[in-house]
Amino acid sequence: SLAGVTLVILVNLMAEPKPEVRPEIGDVAWKRDFEGSLAESAETGKPVLAFFQEVPGCAGCQKFGQEVLTHPLLVEAIESEFVPVLIFNNQLGKDREILERYKEPAWNYQVIRFLDDKGRDLIPRKDRIWTLPQLAPRLMAALEAAERPVPTYLRALADESARDRHVRTA
Numbered sequence: 648s649l650a651g652v653t654l655v656i657l658v659n660l661m662a663e664p665k666p667e668v669r670p671e672i673g674d675v676a677w678k679r680d681f682e683g684s685l686a687e688s689a690e691t692g693k694p695v696l697a698f699f700q701e702v703p704g705c706a707g708c709q710k711f712g713q714e715v716l717t718h719p720l721l722v723e724a725i726e727s728e729f730v731p732v733l734i735f736n737n738q739l740g741k742d743r744e745i746l747e748r749y750k751e752p753a754w755n756y757q758v759i760r761f762l763d764d765k766g767r768d769l770i771p772r773k774d775r776i777w778t779l780p781q782l783a784p785r786l787m788a789a790l791e792a793a794e795r796p797v798p799t800y801l802r803a804l805a806d807e808s809a810r811d812r813h814v815r816t817a
Contacts, residue, residue, distance in 0.1 A: 673716020
């Protein structure tokens, strides 16, 4: 019956895991399988964007997620040009192993590293990247280091955010 089919559909929809909504991680559809992300990078040629973040996180971590990782063009660039993977810097298990592998401090502000398919840094690690004008040029540099094209919209975003920063600080 139609009621039975509707009920089955509703039960299936309710059973599907919902993506975790956390202010620290913004709107990016993050992967959580680090080794799988390296394999996907090898298959696609896209660099890995490894996001080391405190979740649940402090006000600064939440601010980064809410103000930087929600910009639609930035989210588009991360999801389409990279293999985005999230590593919790305050949890045990696989997350802690990756933290130790990269000598990242636990319970730290966010750090984004850009890796090749072997897990090697494409550009040098840098912390204190907390704003869009700081992050957009690093996305471009990582794509260039991986010999990948930089989308025009990402260049425009980097230019615009740099101009906005200069206007605000002038």
